[in-house]
Amino acid sequence: MATTSAVSAQDQILDAAEALFARQGLSRTTIKEIGAAAGQNPALLYYYFGNKEALYRAVLERTVAPLIERGADILAHVASPADAIRALIGAQIEFFLAHPNAPKLFIREMIDHDARRAEAVILTVAAELFTRLRNVIEHGQREGIFRRDVESRFAAVSTISQAIYFAIARPAVGIFFGLGTAGVTDQTAREFARHAGEFAVRALSPLETAA
Amino acid sequence: MATTSAVSAQDQILDAAEALFARQGLSRTTIKEIGAAAGQNPALLYYYFGNKEALYRAVLERTVAPLIERGADILAHVASPADAIRALIGAQIEFFLAHPNAPKLFIREMIDHDARRAEAVILTVAAELFTRLRNVIEHGQREGIFRRDVESRFAAVSTISQAIYFAIARPAVGIFFGLGTAGVTDQTAREFARHAGEFAVRALSPLETAA
């Protein structure tokens, strides 16, 4: 697809912009900064993307949309409700490890949603993931493997919250774990994913049934 | 304390700044905007606070520090570990209802931590709350009312994550709940708090013991 170099100028700009937007947000990040980080002329940015806002949306589309789509995919393809929950959380953590900028971009978009003219596409996609998870939980409730006295909508929120918060709160969690602000290792993140899956499944399980 | 008006100019500036910083973040919010929202001359801001960054820190100190201190307080004063967890989550939600700007300010500070020169005071206080919660959980494990095959640090993260994420994700959660982007009612938030407390306690409880 690329006409000239192995990594096109567009992609270099997108990569640099993604990192800076995640780290600093949209308004703190300047066009010139992105150009410097990308090793490209800042004016190129306008040639390819039109303006800063459009570049931001391109970054969002490339990075955070797949996160949510991946989750919805898993829920649709895993048979057991309990395993679907475990797999969903595992996939979230793996996604964050592979795309470290994604969680911050996602949360920034949530938080900024009512302060920007941004189309709420991210929100509706996120809401759809919620709905699918809810359906999985209700499926488990009908089958009797999840307790019925739990509001499925609330349980979906509780389930989703763990991995995202873990990723976002990494600085504080790092201090908490006694690692300074450096953050947590990938291995610890994976251990947390296992924990979080069990945590949610246990919270949903009736007292009599073992996991 | 106030020398002239019922609400001092400082407080009006702090109130306006708090709302704008929560909604837009530090960099997107301008001095003139704050002045207009506060009904005060923008230059006054420099007289009272020195500069924008210092005003931001004053807002943070006033709004988000109490959130964490309140939580630590509860953990220190509630007897049963299970009730302490329920009370902590309940207090978080109540705090967010009383101070709607707090969760966004808190999360912004977390996310921006490595992009700003900000002292990490918020992070260390948050980490201390984690530690106290962990101690409560381990206390419950020693007493046999919580299962011992759970990493207490991970469980603390899972427990804390629910209320904060619920507050932050309100737009998406509102869509998910079928309420448009308007957001969730206070009553729904309180119901979620009850749910989240039970969710965490159940996840920690051995299979044999009823809640």
Next chain:
DNA sequence: GTCTATACGGGGATAGAC
């Protein structure tokens, strides 16, 4: 303590050469 006027820098964006 409060207001007006303004200096100063930096950011987004465009024109136009190559």
Next chain:
DNA sequence: GTCTATCCCCGTATAGAC
């Protein structure tokens, strides 16, 4: 497609009158 030069606006911050 890429680069240079530059315009214009607007944001922070200060000086100084009242």
